Amino acid sequence: MTAGTAPGSFARSLLRTKSVDRLVAEGGAGEGGELKRSLSLLQLTAISIGATLGTGIFVVLGEAVPLAGPAVMLSFVLAAVTALFSALSYAELAGTIPVAGSSYSYAYATLGELVAWVCGWCLLLEYAVSVSAVSVGWGSYLNAFFDAAFGFTIPDAVSSPPGEGGLVNIPAVVVVMLATFLLLRGASESATANTIMVFLKIAVLLFFCAVAFTAFRSQNLASFAPMGWAGLSAAGSRVFFSYIGFDAASTAGEEAKDPRRDLPLAIIISLVVVTAIYVLVALAAVAAMHWTEFDISGSEASLAEVLDTATGATWPSIVLSLGAVIAIASVVLTVMYGQTRILFAMSRDGLVPPVFQKVSPSRRVPVANTVIVALFISVLAAVIPLGRLVDATSIGTLFAFALVSVGVIVLRRTRPDLPRGFRVPFYPVTPLLGVGFCLYLMVGLGGVTWVVFGLWILVGLAAYFLYGHRRSRLAAGPSGRTSP
Template sequence: AVGWSGYLNNGIQALFGAGLVETLLHGPWEMTSGGDTGIVNLPALAIVAALGVLLAKGAKISAQFNAVMVLVKVAAILLFLAVAIGHLEPSNWTPFIPAPVTDPNGATHFGWPGVLTGAATIFFAYIGFDAVSTAAEECENPQRDLPIGILGSLAVCTVLYIVVSGVLTGIVPYTELKTASPVASALLKVGEEWAAGLIAIGAIAGLTTVMLVLYFAITRILFAISRDGLLPPFFSHISERTKSPVRVIVTIGAIMCGLAGFLPLDRLAELTNIGTLGAFVVVCAGVITLRRTHPNMARGFRTPFGPVIPLLGIGFCLWLMASLRVETWQAFGVWLIAGLVVYFSYSMRHSKLAGGTTRPLA
């Protein structure tokens, strides 16, 4: 949502020559370009609220909206590549991996340590792929459709990420890309104002689809957790009119509004990444555990090569987590402790699945 806000402002600047009030684009822990303290990221709040309303109206409307936004996003990517290719400066790629630099706080930037930190920071770009599995109940043949959807989209998007990142750093030095909307900003720097405005619109569409998918996924995950009894039944309530878990949507939306409106982008990215990486560690460990505790369970999809892939997943996730800042680990620890308190005080005693009152998952 914070990145969406940045691209919205870039698009308005490119199209109308002036942007939004900067204090309403930053939270209180950020400074504007004029040296003022931010108040609240108002566009970020607005888009989260709007997506919450859209999700509350039902999955069908959300899916139709998402399909249109995906088309706009792909068109924007192709437009960027077509326009930017004529501004490539190979010298911007030299050195390809800059020498490491240590700042006054002791943190190391650039070099291979910087590559690792960068990988951990941009990991949120891959979060949406696992969210495909949350739509299993809507698939006609989930055993076939889910692996194809996850692996196929992962392959296509990885190629696009690499190409766009390479071209982006080829038209503008990487030192000038520290902004919430780097693609549009880079085009503005090379004099392609018209394209920057269109790209900003495409980026807005792209980020909107990402937010919509993740918002949808987290509401369905919490709904399923509540349905199992791990959370109070309040969160598993379904609206009779829209057939959506409106209570979960409103609760999650309120939390996201608070985070997006008041925290800076880099902190949000790291908090998101360490939480997701930690969840992936648990999932990989769960695959190994289920193989041993429920060897005869019917499985729609079976991870190949036994425990090798889950162990590699655990190793790589922990490796990326180790490169994040101490403050991020501290925040992660607080959330982890809060989750454990909820589990041991409520979830463990109310779980229907653990008590055998629901059917095993295939």
């Protein structure tokens, strides 16, 4: 609080909201430059599928099947229903406030600047740590592919971080740099590359299903739910995090050709497609290999083991490993895209340094922003064993999901007149259920996760009060000019 500022005035400054009209107007008139509206419905849908359909299905099945047995396919449905409550809220706000920034921008319009900052800060944790972890996983799958196809692997010294038997994780840096190259080419170009990768990884998963179904054994499904509802529910909680990423299209609010129509459709379509693939893969896997043969440790090769059991040959596993490499590269690309757009929105509001909103006049992308994000993620992925820190991404995501559901309720009450490309059905029950499910899953997370989350929030609050609060363009009035 600055000298001469009344306590009441200071408190009100933390709760100031940015009007939807101003958010949308600034979306096409930023000081650093304007993003280019070039993304179609197909590309937006592929962004969300690309950010969601990645390591989860390749890894999580091995962890979830021992908990639920063949009923694991219903666990995916249960998790999808949970995600659907948040997805519907995202769809309404994305169609109502079609700007960059996703849930950060929605919170700014509904819950105030401080809550928006905390939301954006949580998203930075989610995106940076998750994409670093995914990049590390990419190296593991690349090694699995090299080993199966050519009989060699990259030495641990240059493929693992310190503390995990290596010195630096070069493959993790490589995939981040490849994603950076595509992002700097332009939004449309990177979205096209992602769309191709999405179709390829869907094709690989359908290939898995086709091969696994040749070994279909109805007796493997006889004891359908051996652990009962408790097991099905436990597996549902585990696989829920395979759905994180469906909101990625909402970060492209200023690059969609028809955001009010396409953003809600992209979010809902991506969730439906991902759920259908998850259930189909789960059914094919448990029908081909008895559920008791799955390793609860969550073997990364669980799907490959199913193919080995089904065919007795190695070439299907090679195809699957290649698919995993493509799938994870797509996740890195789309999650990095989302993080740069959230920072772009926060910078335009004055809450982070202006370098993050500078847009290249020729390619219409935030170049410096993208390079800074890439360097930061590369360092995390190359030299830091992430370990349990990755769990903090889950709590940050759930927090953002809950805020979006609350935002729907607030905006319906404060601005019922706004044109909405999509409306949440069964309002207000649906957004309230979204909040409840998110809080339920947050409470179930471990104590270490809460400690990491709390420390991250404290660091974020310090950054806000030392920098963002004083430089907020909203505090400066309509002109947006703050005093030096």
